Amino acid sequence: MDNMSTYSNVLHLEALVPSELFVIPVFFLMLLAYLTLLVSNIGVLILIITERSLHQPMYLLFCNLSINDITGSSVLLPRLLADLVSTQRLITYGECATQVFMIHMFGTASHVLLIIMAVDRLSRCRSYVMNSYCDNAALFKLSCEDVSVNNIYGLTFTVVLFTFSISSIAFTYTKIAVVCWTKKSKDLNSKAMQTCASHLVLYLVMMWTGLITIILHRFSNYPYLRKLIHILFYVVPGNLNPVIYGLQSKALRQKIVQIFHRKVIHE
Numbered sequence: 001m002d003n004m005s006t007y008s009n010v011l012h013l014e015a016l017v018p019s020e021l022f023v024i025p026v027f028f029l030m031l032l033a034y035l036t037l038l039v040s041n042i043g044v045l046i047l048i049i050t051e052r053s054l055h056q057p058m059y060l061l062f063c064n065l066s067i068n069d070i071t072g073s074s075v076l077l078p079r080l081l082a083d084l085v086s087t088q089r090l091i092t093y094g095e096c097a098t099q100v101f102m103i104h105m106f107g108t109a110s111h112v113l114l115i116i117m118a119v120d121r122l123s124r125c126r127s128y129v130m131n132s133y134c135d136n137a138a139l140f141k142l143s144c145e146d147v148s149v150n151n152i153y154g155l156t157f158t159v160v161l162f163t164f165s166i167s168s169i170a171f172t173y174t175k176i177a178v179v180c181w182t183k184k185s186k187d188l189n190s191k192a193m194q195t196c197a198s199h200l201v202l203y204l205v206m207m208w209t210g211l212i213t214i215i216l217h218r219f220s221n222y223p224y225l226r227k228l229i230h231i232l233f234y235v236v237p238g239n240l241n242p243v244i245y246g247l248q249s250k251a252l253r254q255k256i257v258q259i260f261h262r263k264v265i266h267e
Contacts, residue, residue, distance in 0.1 A: 011096055011142070013089035016080060016132040018224055027084045033235045034077045040242035041066035044252070051255055059252070069238035075102040076133055076234055083132060096134040103135055130220075132227055137217040158214055162207070169203060198244040202237050209233040 017026050045066050048054045079099070083089040091099075125144030131137075136154065140147045176196060180189045209229050216226035 009093050010127065011091050011093060012128045013083060013091055013134075014128070014130055014132050014223065015089070016084055016224075016227055023084055027081060030077060030081055030084075030231070030235075033239060034073060034081070037069060037073055037235065037238040040239065041070050044242045047252065047255055047259075054251060054255065062252075065241050069234075069241055072103070073234045073238050075099060076231070080133060080231070089132070091129070091134065096129065096139065099134040100136055100139055103133070130223070133230075135230075137214075155214075162211065165207070169200075173200070202240055202244065205236050205240075206233060209236070 017023060045063055048059045048063055076099075126142045129138050130141055140150055173196060176192055180192050183189075209232050213226055213230045213233065216222050216229070
């Protein structure tokens with residue numbers, strides 16, 4: 001068992017795409033999505049930090065969203081881009097465990113801490129990661145022990161987390177719907193629909209991409225679909241958050257218009 005536990009400190013990552021023909025288009029699509037995400041989120045951060053009038057609690061939430069999106073995508077996408085054009089997709093076990101922690105901290109830090117502690121106690125008798133990035137499910141598959149308890153714990157926590165999340169969202173939107181129904185104000189209903197619809201779309205994208213990724217880990221027939229959906233979990237909300245939350249804010253929108261207006265005048 002000791003020999004198997006120290007089988008190899010270097011792990012081999014599975015390819016992201018099934019054929020070399022897809023490497024170039026997938027690389028540039030991912031690079032474009034990542035750069036767009038960085039520019040839009042960093043732009044929102046700089047605007048809020050430099051404008052004193054935006055130093056309010058509501059805009060601190062926008063900052064948190066942007067920082068979270070930048071951190072989460074930067075943990076995953078640069079490594080994927082590098083591995084796409086590399087002939088050898090190698091990663092050390094320490095780097096792999098760190099990536100697991102950072103990816104799941106993007107969603108819930110406490111869950112990942114327990115996962116990492118559990119994974120660290122498992123022996124390893126494989127060095128091929130059945131994924132193009134590291135997550136807890138891929139690390140569990142490296143073990144030569146029975147990880148049924150870990151899977152049960154992970155699924156139970158996921159069910160509890162999703163149930164609490166869905167219940168909270170449902171309760172909140174029900175309260176909003178009741179207020180809109182009783183007030184019968186066209187202006188109030190319009191604002192509520194504009195804000196809530198965009199928020200709900202983002203929430204559904206994150207929930208379903210996360211849920212489908214977890215489900216597809218249990219089925220080995222759709223590895224590339226699972227990887228695509230997991231990447232969408234980071235790319236889609238990260239690109240939409242600055243647009244939906246930033247541009248819908250009247251103060252932020254006015255500041256952006258003022259900045260571009262000043263640039264046009266100076267030119």
